[in-house]
Amino acid sequence: MLRYLWIPCLLCGFLLACGGGENPNFANNGASADASSAGPNGKKIFKTHCVACHGVKGDMGVNGAANLNVSELPIRERIQTITHGRMEKGMTPYKGILSPEEIKAVAEYTLTLKG
Numbered sequence: 001m002l003r004y005l006w007i008p009c010l011l012c013g014f015l016l017a018c019g020g021g022e023n024p025n026f027a028n029n030g031a032s033a034d035a036s037s038a039g040p041n042g043k044k045i046f047k048t049h050c051v052a053c054h055g056v057k058g059d060m061g062v063n064g065a066a067n068l069n070v071s072e073l074p075i076r077e078r079i080q081t082i083t084h085g086r087m088e089k090g091m092t093p094y095k096g097i098l099s100p101e102e103i104k105a106v107a108e109y110t111l112t113l114k115g
C-alpha cells in the first residue's frame, strides 16, 4: 500500500514545479479575456447563434434576415426581437436558448455592427 504513495507525491511535486512558472501567465490570460467583456461575450454568442442567417458582419441576410448594419432598432427592441424572435419572418426566438444576460450582450454587440 505504502509503495504507491510516491505516485501522487511525485505528481504533486511535478505540478507545483511546472505551475510555478506558468500560473501567472494563465491567470493573466483569463483576466484579460474577462475584463474585455465583463459578462457574457456578445461577439462570441453572435458567432455561435446568429451568423447562420445574419452573417459575420450582420449583413448577409439569409432567408430575409434583417441587415443589422442598417437597422435603426433601439437596444430595447433588439432585446425583444432576439428574446421572442419573429417567427412569421423566420427569426428564431432565443428565450430559453440564451440567458437574458446573453441576449443583452448579443443585442449590444449587434449595435456595434452598424456602419
Ligand code: HEC
Pocket: 045, 046, 049, 050, 051, 052, 053, 054, 063, 064, 065, 066, 068, 071, 072, 073, 078, 081, 082, 086, 089, 090, 091, 092, 094, 106, 107, 110
Ligand atoms: C434562422 C435565421 C435567423 C437567426 C439564426 C437569427 N436571426 Fe435575427 N432575424 C432573422 C430575420 C429573418 C429577421 C427579420 C425579421 C423581420 O423582417 O422583421 C431578423 C431580425 C433581427 C433583428 C431586428 C432587426 C431590425 O432592424 O428589425 C435583430 C436585432 C436580430 N435579428 C438579431 C439577431 C441575433 C442577435 C441573433 C442571434 C442570437 C439572430 N438575430 C439570429 C433571422 C435570423
